[in-house]
Amino acid sequence: MKLHKTRESLLDTLSSYRQNKTIGFVPTMGALHRGHLALISQSVSENDITVVSIFVNPTQFNNQADLEKYPRTLENDLQLLKTLKGNLVIFAPTAEVVYDQKVLSKSYDFGGLENEMEGKHRPGHFDGVGTVLNIFFRLIRPNRAYFGEKDFQQLQIVKKLVEIEMLNVDVIGCPIVREANGLALSSRNQRLSQEEREEAALLYQTLVQIRENFANSSLTELNAMASEAFTNNDFLSLEYFEIANATTLKTAEEKNHNVPYRAFLAVFAGDVRLIDNMQVSP
């Protein structure tokens, strides 16, 4: 395993892989957990070399406090990565290396995907994600890049980014990895108290309840069910719940056969923001 902090040293290592070998890429913001490890092991099994980036990207945070509190655990992350099998290259640059003095986002039109859910609640977030991934994709030129479905909207947006920027990379979505109680793994979970972590199983339980009731309930009833689940909860407050078309991400206005629907939610546990989603139909 090799650690690189500059573009030049990374490119030097990758140059020998450009011909006849495949490069997999797992972008992360560190504080690695089993969800990241699943992405890395899929990449290792499908590519000759896997680049893992560890970079807390400032341009995708719309809230300065959230950026400051985001867990940074580089030493632990490197120890964990050392235990993995496979040909790994780690890229852990500073903001200056990535952005070259101007820490600014490009403004993207992702065909409306950016205006739904996370886009509404975190203005500018997807411009920041698109900007940093465009920089990484052009630098690393991976054959395949791996993203978790926990950030389902991000995954759809990355597929669109690759189209807009005409990048030659396969974007691969991987299933959500969960704790035994159903809580989706996230770097932010590190900031939860034991009680909050237990209570946060409610996100998963609510999504399962919606999936089970989807066929026999109206959208109004389903929305009410989700908001009731969080009323009077001392630990969790619901920011949004939506049932959306899984392709356009637009809020479902009616239920149509053969349209894939997904339920999405964002919840605050204290000042920690958690998101989750689940396919509810067909």
Ligand code: PAF
């Ligand atoms: O999902 C994340 O951790 C980030 O949004 C990503 C894809 C690493 C871009 O900074």
